[in-house]
Amino acid sequence: MNDHRRPQNDRPLPRQSGIRRRNFLAGSLAAGAVAFARTQAWAQNGATVPQACVPPIPPGQPVSFTPSTGGPVRVRKSAFELSAPEITRLKNAYAALRDLTKQKPDDPRGWFHQGQVHCWYCSGALDGLWGQEIHGGWWFLPWHRAYLFFHEQILGALIGDPTFALPYWDWDTPGRDRFPFDVYGQPGDTGNPLFDPTRGVGPNDRIPARFVGTTAMKNVLNSRTFADFGGSSDQEIGMGNLEGGPHGAVHVWTTDPTVDFNNPKPDMGVLASAAFDPVFFAHHANIDRIWDKWNKADPTQHTNPTNSVWLQQGFFFYDQSPNWTYISNDQMLAPELLSYNYQTPQTSAGPGPIASAAAAAPAVRLAQRLSAPVVELHQGAAPKALTPEPMTVQTTIPPQGREKLTASATAGAAPPTVILRIEGVEIPADRGALVNVFLNRPDATAASGPDDPGYVGTIAVVASQAPGGVGHKHPVIRNFSFDITGKLAASLGSDNNVAVTLVPATGTGKKPAAVNLSYSRVYIATRQ
Numbered sequence: 001m002n003d004h005r006r007p008q009n010d011r012p013l014p015r016q017s018g019i020r021r022r023n024f025l026a027g028s029l030a031a032g033a034v035a036f037a038r039t040q041a042w043a044q045n046g047a048t049v050p051q052a053c054v055p056p057i058p059p060g061q062p063v064s065f066t067p068s069t070g071g072p073v074r075v076r077k078s079a080f081e082l083s084a085p086e087i088t089r090l091k092n093a094y095a096a097l098r099d100l101t102k103q104k105p106d107d108p109r110g111w112f113h114q115g116q117v118h119c120w121y122c123s124g125a126l127d128g129l130w131g132q133e134i135h136g137g138w139w140f141l142p143w144h145r146a147y148l149f150f151h152e153q154i155l156g157a158l159i160g161d162p163t164f165a166l167p168y169w170d171w172d173t174p175g176r177d178r179f180p181f182d183v184y185g186q187p188g189d190t191g192n193p194l195f196d197p198t199r200g201v202g203p204n205d206r207i208p209a210r211f212v213g214t215t216a217m218k219n220v221l222n223s224r225t226f227a228d229f230g231g232s233s234d235q236e237i238g239m240g241n242l243e244g245g246p247h248g249a250v251h252v253w254t255t256d257p258t259v260d261f262n263n264p265k266p267d268m269g270v271l272a273s274a275a276f277d278p279v280f281f282a283h284h285a286n287i288d289r290i291w292d293k294w295n296k297a298d299p300t301q302h303t304n305p306t307n308s309v310w311l312q313q314g315f316f317f318y319d320q321s322p323n324w325t326y327i328s329n330d331q332m333l334a335p336e337l338l339s340y341n342y343q344t345p346q347t348s349a350g351p352g353p354i355a356s357a358a359a360a361a362p363a364v365r366l367a368q369r370l371s372a373p374v375v376e377l378h379q380g381a382a383p384k385a386l387t388p389e390p391m392t393v394q395t396t397i398p399p400q401g402r403e404k405l406t407a408s409a410t411a412g413a414a415p416p417t418v419i420l421r422i423e424g425v426e427i428p429a430d431r432g433a434l435v436n437v438f439l440n441r442p443d444a445t446a447a448s449g450p451d452d453p454g455y456v457g458t459i460a461v462v463a464s465q466a467p468g469g470v471g472h473k474h475p476v477i478r479n480f481s482f483d484i485t486g487k488l489a490a491s492l493g494s495d496n497n498v499a500v501t502l503v504p505a506t507g508t509g510k511k512p513a514a515v516n517l518s519y520s521r522v523y524i525a526t527r528q
């Protein structure tokens, strides 16, 4: 065992809860010592799809992250609001990062290895030596927060500027539902360190409102628990509304404005290659900002998990020194703990305060666990395949079930949070998925979206690997939870019939030609 790679102090090793731990660290890195020698990228249509993503072997002991004190606070601004000198600074930083890879290809701080970091943690590598999967559940937000933090430190150190900050691409600000060409796309050639030749968007393309419009964003920001917003845990593995909604859609849109999840294209459209486009970091800075915004919108209810498994989980990154560094979730609960913050978008057209539904809701407990299913809509022996046509599962709720699921607040007791759960969603590793979910709207079509009263959410999953790649492919299995409190009560007729309709869609609202997705169970439960 490679004990020298373990954290030296009392911080626990990463726990195994709730994620498939593929030979994390010990096995993976040891084998990686051999594999690293042949680490290479596979170039396809100008895209860089890694075949092996194992990080360079740490030269010495890992160190525990210690927050810096007294240094400048890095202020992250909208990519649409950078001044000319700030754009130049950003370009200089990425030029230095790319140059480092040219000068020292094995330096973990260089551009190539920075891009590889994401691949290693997304099971996107084809070498079987991946790290833990940090997508699809409650590691998603903290892992990406730490990744951006170290990436930003490295960029700042390379240009000797401790105030250097990553910009954020605020696609959720009205009017900014477009690619930030002025910063990341001009000039559109590889002489520009922020340019990536694999993008498919043009200056006139707009991200469909169904993904990032006001209604879609309210759906995300009104999530009442961290599980619904940011993903859930060992007991209840599942993707949060932010990851499974706008996050995934913007990834795919960047390479393909029709947002065809069935035909994922590197770089941004495939997780294994996504971080080889510099705009990835601006996209994720926005994800991170929205997490912070959600926390601050309602400090009593919008809290991060308090479960020690989550708090003590940590991740390894190379820092700017470069030291192989262990940082845990409890060290990054808020941007302030890492000496950066977000400047609010300086536009009068910005979205107003978060809608009332969350604010007005009576206090709900923050527990993560679901009750036993109250209503089973589908539970098959074999996974059920989705077709391009909308598919409805339905049943009649027994009277006690109706009572339980539609109870309103009584003195001293909050009404139950009602969750629609779709489990065992299986997607091939080289395919993504875009499926809209509706409640009691069996006539929903691919054109129906967030403005439909029966809309409860979207499954927007980015492919892990490039299509047609070689090597091992394992399907990705995920679970999804949607908060249907209130919506269920409002849509139930006297017949007590409840119907859930899954509508595969493409970004343009057309129905896809083919769908590569199956699911094993659909039910309704309450959060306890």
Ligand code: C2O
Binding pocket: 118, 122, 135, 144, 247, 251, 271, 274, 284
């Ligand atoms: Cu790690 Cu946007 O994905």
